[in-house]
Amino acid sequence: MREPRRIATAAAVVLFAAPLTVLVIQAFAEVWRYPALLPQQFGLRGFRVAFAEGDAAAAVSNSLEVALLSTGLAVLIAWPAARSLAATRGRWHGAVLLLLALPLLVPPFATGTGLTEWFIRLGLAGTRAGLVLAHLTVVLPYVLLVLTSAFSPRVVELEEMARSLGTPPLRRLVFVTVPSVRAVLTAAFLLGFLVSWSQYGTSLVVGAGLPMLPLTLLPFIGSDPTVAAALSLMFLVPAILALVLASRATRETL
Amino acid sequence: MAPAVLVTVVLFGGALLGAVKQSVEPSLGGGPSTWNLDSWRTLLASPGFLDALRFSAQLALIASVLAASLAVAVAVALRSHGRLVRSAFSLPVPVPHLLVAVVAFMWLSPGGLAQRALGRLPLRLVHDPLGLGVILVYVYKETPFLVLLLLAVMGSTLREREEAAAVFGASPFRVLIWVVWPVIRRPLLIGTMIVAAFVFGAFEVPLVLGPNYPLTLASYALQAQQKSPLRGQGVAAASLLVAAGMSILIAAAVMRLARTADA
Amino acid sequence: MDADGAAIGALLCSGLTVARGRAPVLRGVELEIPSGTRTALVGPSGAGKTTLLRAIAGLQPVQSGTIELGGQRVDGLPAHRRGCAVVFQEPRLLPHLDAAENVAFSLRTAGVRRVERRSRAAALLGDVGLDGFGRRRVGELSGGEQQRIALARALCAEPQLLLLDEPFSAVDANRREELRALLVALQQERRLTTLFVTHDRGEAAQLGERVALMLEGRIIQHDEPSVLFERPSSPIVARFFGSSNILRGVIRAGAITLGQCTIPAPGPDGEACLTIRPERVILARDGPLELQVLETTYTGTHTRLRLGSGDLALVATVAPSLAPAAGAHVRVELPIEDLWRIPLAHEAGEVPAQEWDLT
Numbered sequence: 078m079r080e081p082r083r084i085a086t087a088a089a090v091v092l093f094a095a096p097l098t099v100l101v102i103q104a105f106a107e108v109w110r111y112p113a114l115l116p117q118q119f120g121l122r123g124f125r126v127a128f129a130e131g132d133a134a135a136a137v138s139n140s141l142e143v144a145l146l147s148t149g150l151a152v153l154i155a156w157p158a159a160r161s162l163a164a165t166r167g168r169w170h171g172a173v174l175l176l177l178a179l180p181l182l183v184p185p186f187a188t189g190t191g192l193t194e195w196f197i198r199l200g201l202a203g204t205r206a207g208l209v210l211a212h213l214t215v216v217l218p219y220v221l222l223v224l225t226s227a228f229s230p231r232v233v234e235l236e237e238m239a240r241s242l243g244t245p246p247l248r249r250l251v252f253v254t255v256p257s258v259r260a261v262l263t264a265a266f267l268l269g270f271l272v273s274w275s276q277y278g279t280s281l282v283v284g285a286g287l288p289m290l291p292l293t294l295l296p297f298i299g300s301d302p303t304v305a306a307a308l309s310l311m312f313l314v315p316a317i318l319a320l321v322l323a324s325r326a327t328r329e330t331l
Numbered sequence: 332m333a334p335a336v337l338v339t340v341v342l343f344g345g346a347l348l349g350a351v352k353q354s355v356e357p358s359l360g361g362g363p364s365t366w367n368l369d370s371w372r373t374l375l376a377s378p379g380f381l382d383a384l385r386f387s388a389q390l391a392l393i394a395s396v397l398a399a400s401l402a403v404a405v406a407v408a409l410r411s412h413g414r415l416v417r418s419a420f421s422l423p424v425p426v427p428h429l430l431v432a433v434v435a436f437m438w439l440s441p442g443g444l445a446q447r448a449l450g451r452l453p454l455r456l457v458h459d460p461l462g463l464g465v466i467l468v469y470v471y472k473e474t475p476f477l478v479l480l481l482l483a484v485m486g487s488t489l490r491e492r493e494e495a496a497a498v499f500g501a502s503p504f505r506v507l508i509w510v511v512w513p514v515i516r517r518p519l520l521i522g523t524m525i526v527a528a529f530v531f532g533a534f535e536v537p538l539v540l541g542p543n544y545p546l547t548l549a550s551y552a553l554q555a556q557q558k559s560p561l562r563g564q565g566v567a568a569a570s571l572l573v574a575a576g577m578s579i580l581i582a583a584a585v586m587r588l589a590r591t592a593d594a
Numbered sequence: 595m596d597a598d599g600a601a602i603g604a605l606l607c608s609g610l611t612v613a614r615g616r617a618p619v620l621r622g623v624e625l626e627i628p629s630g631t632r633t634a635l636v637g638p639s640g641a642g643k644t645t646l647l648r649a650i651a652g653l654q655p656v657q658s659g660t661i662e663l664g665g666q667r668v669d670g671l672p673a674h675r676r677g678c679a680v681v682f683q684e685p686r687l688l689p690h691l692d693a694a695e696n697v698a699f700s701l702r703t704a705g706v707r708r709v710e711r712r713s714r715a716a717a718l719l720g721d722v723g724l725d726g727f728g729r730r731r732v733g734e735l736s737g738g739e740q741q742r743i744a745l746a747r748a749l750c751a752e753p754q755l756l757l758l759d760e761p762f763s764a765v766d767a768n769r770r771e772e773l774r775a776l777l778v779a780l781q782q783e784r785r786l787t788t789l790f791v792t793h794d795r796g797e798a799a800q801l802g803e804r805v806a807l808m809l810e811g812r813i814i815q816h817d818e819p820s821v822l823f824e825r826p827s828s829p830i831v832a833r834f835f836g837s838s839n840i841l842r843g844v845i846r847a848g849a850i851t852l853g854q855c856t857i858p859a860p861g862p863d864g865e866a867c868l869t870i871r872p873e874r875v876i877l878a879r880d881g882p883l884e885l886q887v888l889e890t891t892y893t894g895t896h897t898r899l900r901l902g903s904g905d906l907a908l909v910a911t912v913a914p915s916l917a918p919a920a921g922a923h924v925r926v927e928l929p930i931e932d933l934w935r936i937p938l939a940h941e942a943g944e945v946p947a948q949e950w951d952l953t
Contacts, residue, residue: 237673237680241652241673242674242679242747242748244703249703252699
């Protein structure tokens, strides 16, 4: 099995690693004058400025908090819906699925702008709670669509087994359902987290100046690429983490 | 079921309602305002808006068709390979769009790494009037997504059917047309629709790589908001509603297409 | 449960009805299984066997009727409080646990400490013939081994009632015999009240101390296996258990006329419906009936003959070495002690006398 390994490595390098090298080089470039292929001087200025001027610490913590909370909420809310969507194919199945998937199709900037209208009155604009709710609106359909594939008849069969062996409902959830859907649950959570983490338009309008990582990053792209690259590396961390977790899950099922 | 429906109706429905309200009753100016269609009139009379509409549609169409064609080619090539090769090709999926745009900017902008390496840029991809850089980013991001969708349906059942067709004397090309295509058509259509709707609402990628004119609908709305915080609010909401409506329209059309394709 | 392991509970179902949508699946099931005994529930597919088992386990809501277990009404209780254990058609093992933890599943969820539950699991794995399999992953096990683990898991829960839903149907034929013997041994050792669903009448005869035949949502006959095979309560029961020889006529002075021939018949005079098992039909040089061999089928263990003459049709099975050729004329004897007179009251019974293709 040498051949597939080689193709995989080549694909990974060409599609993923090689384009990203520029970020790493740029982030640590102190001086990088034009025709040179590599910087003349390396240093940590990019990170220093990111934390000093770019509010990187607040941006990372806000982004992290909002992503974790909105995705956590989305998973809790999507769970029962995914269960019943997977179990029944009633008359309303298609209509409900369409309704729940609709936010996926509408530009998040539009959703955010519309929500602001009410959030200003409710005192939610510019707060993390407001951002969590706005992100929840966008994240929920992603989480729901992934989670729906978790509840196959096999899971129901395993739950029946546990019922018939005297396991009460809460313990069934802990000992049977969650372990059985763990891979899909992880995938749904990762996807939801990444969708929230990457949100730009919603955070821009609803956040009203609250520092969030992508918002902090964008202005530096034209003005100071080194700072932009430093912030981008922080922005990249969850994606890498997601890849590591996904590959571990893949190895487990192999 | 109920909590998800409730959350969607309240938050998403509320958002649409809020946008409608803003577009007909811009109230940020303070004081009692009355309902009017001024924002819509301003919007429809603005050449910038019509160009943005055309530009967004153009980006959505080109990016989604390119991504779909590439995805079919890649999926057909990858299906005989194992998990390792497939997961290597799905690496771009979790990378945020904005990040891809930043990376593209650093490679392709004047003075970027590509120019340093090649000496000159054969093609202008950053801030170019056709939005080629934007399209590039979306094709890079969305092709692996579509490939994953396609590989999911190209499983062992399909392989068995192909074997059956081959046993009955169908040529490889016929097998592709008669056996493979009917299976991948629906997921491909729906996936491409999601990509198109997504690109239609493009926001941060064109902010980084797109031209200063024309704008996409979302960046047009942002510009309207920033230009005049009072009057711009209603115009922005109206243009975003057009974007939302167009996305839903694309979705509805494709769903219909998928259904008739099945029958 | 105490140390002598007397986890016993008599089962009593009465008037049980279940409908799926508007279509009735169970139409008033009456079933009694005395404490510590085995009953095999047999019937063609679609008869409602699995539904009945699921209703007893609490996995299927019932419209009306009652279920008593060990003298207690359980039909209002959720499945996990009924004290049943089910072995399903598929093993339904948890892939994230090893063999021992699957066996000890009920202990795990009850919070029993690891050391204790693993030692209990090891003992049970020994009981089902899988000594030393504790650390195996589920994926490494064969279908038969997985089903043994499912059986051990059910025993580990120390149920009042053990329910098995065609548990060996996915196991290959040679292993199936072993598993049946194992099940009977384990059940007798523990004196477990047991209900075993199968569509195979041979398996039902081997496994059940008693056999219940279910057709179209009703229990038609529930008795010892030999009774169902030899003294069926209706022609349908006779056909299900492999006796397609249904002879109708009138008995006069202790004899019945079949075709041109009169043979001795049991019971009082009057209209009668007789049946005789194919293996009891005797080819005899001096037999009273003369029939032609219409068809011979070699089945591996014996040869089945389709015999006919005018209206009279019979099926007989004989040793392959004794089988006549097709077309030959043979003389046949139907010993009076092997002729069973089906009670006529049941003939026009509630079940439509539809032809069941049961071979």
